[in-house]
Amino acid sequence: MVGRSLRHSLRSPDIMVLSIVVPVMILLMFTYVFGGAMNVGGDFLDYVVPGIILLCAGFGSAGAAVSVATDMHNGIIDRFRTMSVSRTSVLAGHVLESLLRNLLTTGLVILIAVALGFRPTADPIRWLGVVGVLSAFILALSWLAAAIGLLVRNPEAANGFTFFFMFLPYVSSAFVPLHTLPGWLRGFAEHQPSTPIAESVRGLLTEQPIGNNAVIALTWCAGIGLAGYLVAGELYRRRGLH
Structure with missing residues (x-):
């Protein structure tokens, strides 16, 4: 199922391209349009890149909702139900494909940020921490997106419902300090x-203390991911009864 979803992404790379282009355009806008007016106590590019990474992961994870909704709309799920295929594997295929695709696009966005002047100082252990936090974030949003894809009736509606994924990082410390x-x-x-x-x-990339933020972040991701998994499984079961 993961291989099937990856082949679909390669045949229709528009989601992957948009997952890179949109965050890069926002990065350029924040850096060259708003950057001169931002006072974050240091280099604004170093401050804003983690927010762009979150935006990239959130925007790309929303693609799982469209993929699941497309499968439901096209009727391929009905065929899977006649075969020896578990419902978990069908949904997990979309979620794991979303993880792999988004880790790739996020890596490309980081390389573009480095070309613009971003200079992370993280050692290999901290880079592994970054990958771990981002993987948990992507998996959580992808399971939630899968549930949304099962809840709506067509891919267009799924794309609209996941707009919230892009909006949430703006109302956080991703782009501006909280005291502002x-x-x-x-x-x-x-x-x-x-x-x-x-x-x-941000703390892992710039070798700054992160306190208990990582624990809180992983707790949030675990809760969101578990809720998305349970809701998606129940919706998949109920839609199979109709």
């Missing part, structure tokens, strides 16, 4: 998953 936000918004930004994930990735 108004008080009524700061509380939400401090207690949503994008903030500890962004702080973990």
